[in-house]
Amino acid sequence: MSDLLERLRGRGWRLTAQRRVVAEVLDGDHVHYTADEVHARATERLPEISRATVYNTLGELVSLGEVLEVSTDGRAKRYDPNAHHDHHHLICSQCGTIRDVHIASDPMAALPEPERFGFAVSEVSVTYRGVCPNCASA
Amino acid sequence: MSDLLERLRGRGWRLTAQRRVVAEVLDGDHVHYTADEVHARATERLPEISRATVYNTLGELVSLGEVLEVSTDGRAKRYDPNAHHDHHHLICSQCGTIRDVHIASDPMAALPEPERFGFAVSEVSVTYRGVCPNCASA
DNA sequence: TCTTGACTTGGACTTTGTCCAATGTAGGAT
DNA sequence: ATCCTACATTGGACAAAGTCCAAGTCAAGA
Known part of the structure; x- marks a missing residue:
């Protein structure tokens, strides 16, 4: 569960409630959500979280290589938490x-x-x- | 060159200046343009052509199977005129x-x-x- | 506990694309 | 050759997805 959070902490990530929630949403399920879906699910646990933060956090997770962006149809990108397995x-x-x-x-x-x-x-x-x-x- | 136009005519396409220009832009080069790039190039030959028409025409070409949509990065779609070759x-x-x-x-x-x-x-x-x-x- | 630089926020803005009512026109009918 | 009309085009408003920024907040090291 907190494998991901541990790794991020080790890389100097400041651990905020917002980031934890986003990471948990991604980690929790096997579906690949769009940014807006992540935001919707994050909002259930942390109602004040802003869209900008969700985008920021997803972007950071992608640059850190923890999450992959998948472009399916030219509309919303989806985020794939399964970045460490070749698939x-x-x-x-x-x-x-x-x-x-x-x-x-x-x-x-x-x-x-x-x-x-x-x-x-x-x-x-x-x-x-x-x-x-x-x-x-x- | 007009292979494409011939085929489209055969399928009941009404041949307008706008459609011809869009088809020519796609046909002319080996790069895959975004809709806006197609519009920019079409405008050089037919200054009054509207964005809506370019989008309409590209959409029609895609449904007719003459052109492929390629989603690269979740931003603009690109259009691949090379739909008949496996690549x-x-x-x-x-x-x-x-x-x-x-x-x-x-x-x-x-x-x-x-x-x-x-x-x-x-x-x-x-x-x-x-x-x-x-x-x-x- | 204090401080500070990193993080978050909301709102404005941009990009890409869709929709629609009004207008124009290609091409078959006469 | 001209007329008709169904199909095309237009521009502008709208929508969805994402980015940017100045101001405020807070995690975590000193």
Whole structure:
């Protein structure tokens, strides 16, 4: 539970009520929330927390590498607390929920040198889309 | 060049100056523009074209399957005219430009059945990120 | 406990995109 | 060639997501 908070403290994070609440919201569930959803859930526990603080905190968690930003549809970004495990995403094209998945081969190896165009490639993400069982039955 | 326009006409598209200009902007280059960039370039050729029309036209091209929407960073969507070839993307993490790349293996095969969680998976996209030569030298 | 620099706040602002009523026009019908 | 009309375009208002900032607050080291 407080693994995350411990790590952050060790990195010189000032531990405020707001930050704790945001971290707990992310840590608590396996869904990937948008910033506004995080704010809504944080508000339940700490009614005065401001949107700006939620954005700030999410941004800090991302720069610290504790959380990943996932852009699904060009609208709101979602935040993935599962940053320390190598994984990719499976997104329902109807309801937008995201699952983490693990894949069998290394996609980095699939990009041949001549296709890199001089880029210093440092990251790769694979996104699968389809209809989830829930939406399929509806 | 007018392959695209021909196809669209065949599908009952009313051919207006505005639509022609937007199609030409997309068709003309290998970069993937944002809607605003498309609008800026369209304005050079047809000064009175409105933002709404550019958005409408891009939306139509996407529904017709002639153009793909690419969500890179949760900010502006970019439009990829290369919808008929199977390809993936290499994005500069600094300036945001996108190149199309071709990869060596089929990423769909990399997702094992138990990792599909009952989804009807229909699509996969692989996104590489790194720093482009241009930004690296700056 | 005091101090201080880091944190939070709310509101204004920006960017990206959507919607709509009024106006214009492409292209088939005559 | 001209007319009609359904489809397109326009601009401006609106909305959603996110950023920025000056002023106030507070965690934690001295």
